[in-house]
Amino acid sequence: MSGPAAGAAPSGVPELYRSFLIAPANRADMLRKFHLRGADLNIMCLEDGTPDSEKVGARTIAADAARHLQEVGCRGRVFIRSNAPGTRWIDDDLASIVAAPVAGVCVPKVATLEQVVWIERRLRHHEAEQGRPPLQLILGIESVAGVVNAVDICTRSTRACAVYFGGEDYTTDLGGRRSREGLEFLYARSLIAMAARLAGIGAIDTATLEIREPELFRADAIAARNLGYHGRVCVHPDQVPIAHEEFGPSAAEIDRSRRLLEAEQASLGSGLAVFEFEGEMTDGPLVKRACNILAVAAEQGRAMGAPPAS
Amino acid sequence: MSGPAAGAAPSGVPELYRSFLIAPANRADMLRKFHLRGADLNIMCLEDGTPDSEKVGARTIAADAARHLQEVGCRGRVFIRSNAPGTRWIDDDLASIVAAPVAGVCVPKVATLEQVVWIERRLRHHEAEQGRPPLQLILGIESVAGVVNAVDICTRSTRACAVYFGGEDYTTDLGGRRSREGLEFLYARSLIAMAARLAGIGAIDTATLEIREPELFRADAIAARNLGYHGRVCVHPDQVPIAHEEFGPSAAEIDRSRRLLEAEQASLGSGLAVFEFEGEMTDGPLVKRACNILAVAAEQGRAMGAPPAS
Amino acid sequence: MSGPAAGAAPSGVPELYRSFLIAPANRADMLRKFHLRGADLNIMCLEDGTPDSEKVGARTIAADAARHLQEVGCRGRVFIRSNAPGTRWIDDDLASIVAAPVAGVCVPKVATLEQVVWIERRLRHHEAEQGRPPLQLILGIESVAGVVNAVDICTRSTRACAVYFGGEDYTTDLGGRRSREGLEFLYARSLIAMAARLAGIGAIDTATLEIREPELFRADAIAARNLGYHGRVCVHPDQVPIAHEEFGPSAAEIDRSRRLLEAEQASLGSGLAVFEFEGEMTDGPLVKRACNILAVAAEQGRAMGAPPAS
Numbered sequence: 001m002s003g004p005a006a007g008a009a010p011s012g013v014p015e016l017y018r019s020f021l022i023a024p025a026n027r028a029d030m031l032r033k034f035h036l037r038g039a040d041l042n043i044m045c046l047e048d049g050t051p052d053s054e055k056v057g058a059r060t061i062a063a064d065a066a067r068h069l070q071e072v073g074c075r076g077r078v079f080i081r082s083n084a085p086g087t088r089w090i091d092d093d094l095a096s097i098v099a100a101p102v103a104g105v106c107v108p109k110v111a112t113l114e115q116v117v118w119i120e121r122r123l124r125h126h127e128a129e130q131g132r133p134p135l136q137l138i139l140g141i142e143s144v145a146g147v148v149n150a151v152d153i154c155t156r157s158t159r160a161c162a163v164y165f166g167g168e169d170y171t172t173d174l175g176g177r178r179s180r181e182g183l184e185f186l187y188a189r190s191l192i193a194m195a196a197r198l199a200g201i202g203a204i205d206t207a208t209l210e211i212r213e214p215e216l217f218r219a220d221a222i223a224a225r226n227l228g229y230h231g232r233v234c235v236h237p238d239q240v241p242i243a244h245e246e247f248g249p250s251a252a253e254i255d256r257s258r259r260l261l262e263a264e265q266a267s268l269g270s271g272l273a274v275f276e277f278e279g280e281m282t283d284g285p286l287v288k289r290a291c292n293i294l295a296v297a298a299e300q301g302r303a304m305g306a307p308p309a310s
Numbered sequence: 311m312s313g314p315a316a317g318a319a320p321s322g323v324p325e326l327y328r329s330f331l332i333a334p335a336n337r338a339d340m341l342r343k344f345h346l347r348g349a350d351l352n353i354m355c356l357e358d359g360t361p362d363s364e365k366v367g368a369r370t371i372a373a374d375a376a377r378h379l380q381e382v383g384c385r386g387r388v389f390i391r392s393n394a395p396g397t398r399w400i401d402d403d404l405a406s407i408v409a410a411p412v413a414g415v416c417v418p419k420v421a422t423l424e425q426v427v428w429i430e431r432r433l434r435h436h437e438a439e440q441g442r443p444p445l446q447l448i449l450g451i452e453s454v455a456g457v458v459n460a461v462d463i464c465t466r467s468t469r470a471c472a473v474y475f476g477g478e479d480y481t482t483d484l485g486g487r488r489s490r491e492g493l494e495f496l497y498a499r500s501l502i503a504m505a506a507r508l509a510g511i512g513a514i515d516t517a518t519l520e521i522r523e524p525e526l527f528r529a530d531a532i533a534a535r536n537l538g539y540h541g542r543v544c545v546h547p548d549q550v551p552i553a554h555e556e557f558g559p560s561a562a563e564i565d566r567s568r569r570l571l572e573a574e575q576a577s578l579g580s581g582l583a584v585f586e587f588e589g590e591m592t593d594g595p596l597v598k599r600a601c602n603i604l605a606v607a608a609e610q611g612r613a614m615g616a617p618p619a620s
Numbered sequence: 621m622s623g624p625a626a627g628a629a630p631s632g633v634p635e636l637y638r639s640f641l642i643a644p645a646n647r648a649d650m651l652r653k654f655h656l657r658g659a660d661l662n663i664m665c666l667e668d669g670t671p672d673s674e675k676v677g678a679r680t681i682a683a684d685a686a687r688h689l690q691e692v693g694c695r696g697r698v699f700i701r702s703n704a705p706g707t708r709w710i711d712d713d714l715a716s717i718v719a720a721p722v723a724g725v726c727v728p729k730v731a732t733l734e735q736v737v738w739i740e741r742r743l744r745h746h747e748a749e750q751g752r753p754p755l756q757l758i759l760g761i762e763s764v765a766g767v768v769n770a771v772d773i774c775t776r777s778t779r780a781c782a783v784y785f786g787g788e789d790y791t792t793d794l795g796g797r798r799s800r801e802g803l804e805f806l807y808a809r810s811l812i813a814m815a816a817r818l819a820g821i822g823a824i825d826t827a828t829l830e831i832r833e834p835e836l837f838r839a840d841a842i843a844a845r846n847l848g849y850h851g852r853v854c855v856h857p858d859q860v861p862i863a864h865e866e867f868g869p870s871a872a873e874i875d876r877s878r879r880l881l882e883a884e885q886a887s888l889g890s891g892l893a894v895f896e897f898e899g900e901m902t903d904g905p906l907v908k909r910a911c912n913i914l915a916v917a918a919e920q921g922r923a924m925g926a927p928p929a930s
Contacts, residue, residue: 024584048594051583142595144507148461151768168595172602174507176538183493183803184536187500190807197764197794209590226804228796235591273671274644280829281855284668285762285788292792334894358904361893452905454817458771478905482912484817486848493803494846497810519900545901 015077016040016303017162017202018231018247019240020138024049025058025080031065035074037237038244041138041204042074045081046093047108055089063100070101077103079138084109091122097135098126104136104161109169111145113152120159134159138204142166143173147188154192154199163199164233165192167206180216182223193228207233214242221246248300249293257290325387326350326613327472327512328541328557329550330448334359335368335390341375345384347547348554351448351514352384355391356403357418365399373410380411387413389448394419401432407445408436414446414471419479421455423462430469444469448514452476453483457498464502464509473509474543475502477516490526492533503538517543524552531556558610559603567600635697636660636923637782637822638851638867639860640758644669645678645700651685655694657857658864661758661824662694665701666713667728675709683720690721695924697723699758704729711742717755718746724756724781729789731765733772740779754779758824762786763793767808774812774819783819784853785812787826800836802843813848827853834862841866868920869913877910 021039023030025046034042044062046055062080069078080102082093090107097105107119116139127134137159141150147170154163167185171177176184189205196203205224208217217239221232231247234240249257260277264287267275274283331349333340335356344352354372356365372390379388390412392403400417407415417429426449437444447469451460457480464473477495481487486494499515506513515534518527527549531542541557544550559567570587574597577585584593641659643650645666654662664682666675682700689698700722702713710727717725727739736759747754757779761770767790774783787805791798798804809825816823825844828837837859841852851867854860869877880897884907887895894903 024582026581026583049584051578051581054581144504148504148508166595172595172599174504174538175540175602176503177536179533179536183496183533184500184538186803187497187504187807190804193796194764194768194794194807198768207591209592209596211586211591212589223799223803226797226799228794228804230795268671271646271671271674272644273646274669276831279832281827281831282829285786285792286829289792292795334892336891336893359894361888361891364891454814458814458818476905482905482909484814484848485850485912486813487846489843489846493806493843494810494848497807497814517901519902519906521896521901522899 015161015202016231016300017204019076019234019243020164020204020231021076021234021237021240022049022081022207025062026050026054028061028065031062032068034065034076034078035069035072037076037240039076039234039237039240040231040244042069042076042078043081043106044078044102046089047081047083049081055083056092059093059096063096066100066102077136079104079106079136081106081108081140085111085115085119094119094122095126098123098130098132102135104138106138106140106164108140108166109142109146110139110153111141111143112149113156116153116157116160120157123159136161138162138164138202140164140166140169141192142169144170146170147191150192150195151198154195154201157199157201160199160201162202162204162230163192163196164204165189165206166233168209170206182220189224190227197228202231203229205229205232207235208239209235211236211238214238218242218246249297253293254297257293260286260290261294325471325512326541326610327514329386329544329553330474330514330541331386331544331547331550332359332391332517335372336360336364338371338375341372342378344375344386344388345379345382347386347550349386349544349547349550350541350554352379352386352388353391353416354388354412356399357391357393359391365393366402369403369406373406376410376412387446389414389416389446391416391418391450395421395425395429404429404432405436408433408440408442412445414448416448416450416474418450418476419452419456420449420463421451421453422459423466426463426467426470430467433469446471448472448474448512450474450476451502452479454480456480457501460502460505461508464505464511467509467511470509470511472512472514472540473502473506474514475499475516476543478519480516492530499534500537507538512541513539515539515542517545518549519545521546521548524548528552528556559607563603564607567603570596570600571604635781635822636851636920637824639696639854639863640784640824640851641696641854641857641860642669642701642827645682646670646674648681648685651682652688654685654696654698655689655692657696657860659696659854659857659860660851660864662689662696662698663701663726664698664722666709667701667703669701675703676712679713679716683716686720686722697756699724699726699756701726701728701760705731705735705739714739714742715746718743718750718752722755724758726758726760726784728760728786729762729766730759730773731761731763732769733776736773736777736780740777743779756781758782758784758822760784760786760789761812762789764790766790767811770812770815771818774815774821777819780819780821782822782824782850783812783816784824785809785826786853788829790826802840809844810847817848822851823849825849825852827855828859829855831856831858834858838862838866869917873913874917877913880906880910881914 019039020041021037022043022045025044031044046058050058066078080097083089139160141163170188193203208220210216221243224232225247232243263277329349330351331347332353332355335354341354356368360368376388390407393399449470451473480498503513518530520526531553534542535557542553573587639659640661641657642663642665645664651664666678670678686698700717703709759780761783790808796804813823828840830836841863844852845867852863883897
C-alpha cells in the first residue's frame with residue numbers, strides 16, 4: 001500500500017454519510033467510474049452484487065479498481081462489502097479487503113454481538129499480519145435478529161463508524177412484504193437510527209429500488225432524515241444528488257435557523273428563554289436544533305471543500 | 311381417545327395459519343359447523359367467549375363437538391382456548407382439553423415467561439396422567455407486559471407452534487383506543503411478528519371486529535401480511551375466505567415471482583447478480599422472496615390437497 | 621410550610637393528568653395566573669423556560685408564586701420543574717423545590733435508571749433535612765437513551781406518579797426532524813406510554829408547539845389518547861380546554877359505553893358472552909373498556925368536584 005486510501009478524509013475533516021452508492025464488485029466498468037458519481041461512500045459489493053461463481057475473482061477486480069480511484073482522485077470514501085458472517089467467503093474477503101487501498105470494509109447481515117466481536121478480531125488479525133492501520137467498518141443490519149440486537153451491535157462495536165439498515169433483506173427474513181409507505185418496517189427503521197445515535201455513529205437508511213421514481217427516493221429520504229438517518233443506500237447513480245439535497249440542510253433550513261437564533265438573542269435580551277417564533281412556542285430543543293443545522297451545514301461545506309457557512 | 315385428533319395434519323404436510331376462527335365453547339350449534347367454514351384453525355373459546363356461569367359445562371360441550379368434527383372430517387385443526395393463566399379455571403381447562411380429541415390448546419393473555427413455563431409444565435402433567443402425546447400450543451399475547459416480553463415468550467417456549475396478537479385486549483390493558491388505521495398498536499403488532507419469526511413459529515394477527523365491513527378486514531390482512539403475519543383471527547365465518555385470499559400468495563404474485571426468477575437466470579448467464587426487473591433494481595433479497603413465495607404456494611397447495619404448483 | 625401544598629388533592633380523590641401547563645419560572649406574572657387556567661398540572665419551569673442568568677433568582681420567584689397560588693386556591697397541582705440531572709443547578713433546585721409549598725417536582729431529561737436513583741436519594745435527603753413529607757415526582761423522558769431505558773425508568777422508580785414524553789428534545793437528541801404526522805417518533809411515543817402502563821403511573825404526551833393551530837393540538841391529543849396517554853404537555857393556556865375535552869371521556873363515549881353494557885346484560889341473559897353491538901363483534905375486552913370509560917368519567921367528575929356520573 002502506498003499513499004492514503006481512496007477517499008480517506010484528511011484528518012480533522014468531518015465524514016459524510018449522505019450517499020452509500022453500491023456497485024457489484026465484479027463490474028470493473030462500474031467501479032472505475034465511482035469518482036464521477038460524487039457519492040460520499042462508494043461500496044464495491046462482493047456479496048449479493050456478485051454471483052457466487054465470480055466471488056473470488058471479484059476481490060482482485062475490486063482491489064484494482066480501488067487503486068485506480070486512488071490514482072484518479074475520488075472525493076468519497078471507498079469501501080468493499082464482504083460476504084456475510086458465517087459464509088465460506090468472509091474471512092478471505094476480509095484478508096483481501098485489508099490488503100486493498102480502501103478506506104474501509106462493510107460487513108452485511110450482522111445479526112449478533114458475537115458476530116461483531118468475530119469480525120473485529122479477524123480484522124485485527126489481518127491488519128497485524130499485513131502491517132496495516134485499522135480500516136473503518138460499516139455494519140449492515142438486515143435481519144430480525146439484527147434489529148432485536150441493534151442497540152448491542154452498535155453500542156458495543158469497538159470500530160464501527162456507521163450502520164446501515166438493509167430493509168429488503170430484513171423484509172425477506174421477516175417473511176413480510178414492502179409497501180410504498182413502509183409502515184411495516186417503521187419499528188426496525190426507528191430502532192436502528194436510535195441505536196446508531198446511542199453509539200454516536202452514522203446511520204444509513206435502506207434503499208429505494210424503484211430507480212425510475214426519483215420522487216419516491218426523495219420522499220423516503222425525507223422520512224429517513226426525520227428518523228435521524230444521515231444518508232441512504234443508493235442503488236443507482238441518479239439517486240446520489242437527491243440524497244445530497246435531502247441530507248444536507250437546505251438553504252431554507254439554514255436561513256430559518258439563523259432567523260430563529262436572532263429571535264432567541266432578542267428574547268434573551270428581554271430576560272425570556274421562551275418565545276414565539278413563526279407560530280411555534282420555541283425554547284431549548286428548537287434552539288439547539290437550529291445550532292445543529294448550522295453546524296452540520298458548516299461541516300458539510302468543510303468536507304466538500306467549500307468555504308464554511310458564515 | 312381413538313384416531314387422530316380433528317384436523318391434525320398428516321405427518322410431513324405443512325401447517326397453515328391463515329384463519330383462526332373463534333366460536334364460543336358453550337355454543338354447540340356453532341362448534342358443530344366448524345367443518346363447513348373451511349378455516350385453517352378452529353378455536354372453541356372457553357375464555358371471553360363463554361359466560362362465567364357456563365365455563366364448566368362448556369368444557370364438555372367443546373369435547374363433544376371436537377368428537378363430532380373428528381367423525382364428520384374437518385380439514386382445519388381444532389383447538390380449545392382455555393381461560394387465562396392465573397384464573398381459577400385454567401388448570402381444569404387444561405386437563406379437559408388434554409382429554410379431548412383436539413389438535414391443540416390455545417392459552418390467552420400470556421404475559422410472562424414464567425407463565426409459559428407453568429403452562430407447559432401443567433400440560434406435561436396432564437398428558438402423562440392421561441397417557442396422551444403432546445398437544446400443539448398457541449399462545450396469545452394481549453397485554454403490555456406480554457408485548458414487552460414477547461421475544462422471551464416466543465423464543466423460549468418449548469412447545470408453541472404459533473402466537474396470536476390480541477389487539478383488543480392489548481388496547482384495553484394499555485388504556486388506549488383503537489383507530490381504524492391502528493397506528494396506536496403498530497409497535498406491539500410489529501414486535502409480536504418479529505418475535506414469532508425469531509422463534510420460527512406462526513404469527514396470527516388480531517381481529518377486525520367490524521363484521522359488516524369485509525374491505526376493512528381485507529385492508530387489515532394486507533397490512534398484517536406485510537408485517538410478517540401468516541394469518542388473522544376471524545370472528546365471523548365470512549372473514550375466513552378473505553384471509554385465505556390475502557395470506558396465500560395470489561396468482562399475480564406467483565406469476566411475477568416466476569418471471570423474476572427467469573430474469574435472474576438470464577442475468578446470471580451474463581455474469582450479473584444484480585439486474586433491473588420491472589423498474590426495480592433487483593438482487594439477493596428479492597430473489598429469495600420470490601423463491602419463498604413459490605415455496606409457500608407449493609406448501610399451501612399440498613396442505614390443501616391440491617397438486618403442487620409446477 | 622403551612623397548610624396543604626397548592627393543588628394537592630384531598631386524600632382519596634383521584635389525580636388527573638390531562639393538562640400539564642408549563643410557564644417559565646422567572647415569569648411571576650404568568651405563574652401567578654395559573655389558577656385562572658384550569659390545568660390539572662401547573663409546571664413552573666426552571667429548565668429551558670428560564671435563561672441561565674436568571675436560574676437562581678427564579679427559584680425564589682417560583683416559591684413565592686406557589687405560595688400565592690396556595691392562598692388564592694388553585695385546583696390543579698403545582699409542580700416546579702428542575703434543571704436536568706448532571707447540570708450544575710439540579711441539586712440546589714431540588715433543595716429549593718422541597719422548601720416550596722408545591723405538590724411535587726418534575727425532573728426533565730431523565731435518561732438512565734442511575735439518574736432516577738440519584739434523584740430519589742437527593743429528594744429524600746432534602747426532605748429529611750427540612751422535615752417535609754415526600755413530594756410527588758414526574759419524570760421527563762426526552763432522549764434516545766431515556767426511551768431505550770423507559771421500561772426500567774418507569775417501573776423501577778419508587779416515587780414517580782407520572783412520566784412525560786419530551787418529543788422536541790427527543791427529536792433534537794436523535795438528530796431527526798418533526799413532521800406534522802409524527803411517524804418519526806411513534807416508536808418512542810408508543811414505548812413511553814407502555815412503560816407508564818407497566819408501572820401504573822400517569823402518561824403525559826409531548827407538546828404541540830404550533831400555538832395558533834388548535835385543531836393540530838386536538839388531532840395530536842386524539843392520537844395520544846389512542847396510544848394510552850392520560851394527558852398532554854400544554855405550552856399555551858388555550859390548549860388546556862382542548863386537552864380536557866379529548867382526555868376526558870366525551871358524552872358520546874359515556875353514552876355508548878352505557879348502551880354497550882346494557883346489550884351485554886341482555887346477551888348474558890341469553891347465555892351468550894359474545895354479541896354484535898353496533899356492527900362490532902363484542903366480548904370481554906370491549907366490555908371492560910366500556911366499564912373503564914364509566915369509571916374514569918366518575919373519577920374525573922369526583923376530582924372536578926362534580927356529582928359522580930350515575
